[in-house]
Amino acid sequence: MIVQGYIIFFIFIFIMLFVEIKFLPLIITSVGASGGNINVDLAATSTELMQRSFFILLIVQAAFAGLVIGKLSEGTIKKGIKHSIILLIIAYLSVTLTRTLV
Numbered sequence: 001m002i003v004q005g006y007i008i009f010f011i012f013i014f015i016m017l018f019v020e021i022k023f024l025p026l027i028i029t030s031v032g033a034s035g036g037n038i039n040v041d042l043a044a045t046s047t048e049l050m051q052r053s054f055f056i057l058l059i060v061q062a063a064f065a066g067l068v069i070g071k072l073s074e075g076t077i078k079k080g081i082k083h084s085i086i087l088l089i090i091a092y093l094s095v096t097l098t099r100t101l102v
Contacts, residue, residue: 001069001072001073002069002073002083005065005068005069005072005073005083006069006087008065009061009062009065009087009090009091010090012058012061013058013090013091013094013095016054016057016058017094017095017098019054020050020051020054021098021102024047024050024051025047028046028047051099055095058091058095059088059091059092061091062084062087062088062090062091063084063087063088064084065083065084065087066080066081066082066083066084066085066086066087066088067080067081067083067084068080069083070082070083070084
């Protein structure tokens, strides 16, 4: 159960980062190219807002996924705090490293 929870979370991180890196720039440029009056400042603000929203979503998912993993595998939510901390660290490092490298 623990391994399945972690694998599901890794897939979630991958999907969120893929959407942020590949689809978000396409959406912003397509809105500007389709005749929408979007300027560079608005595009940058929208991108930053979406990146921040995705990061918050990952953090919330990590916290609650860890609690669920602990409850289902070890029987108590208290033991899930350990998994939450591990997933929070993994989420933070993966987002930070990906944004640095890209």
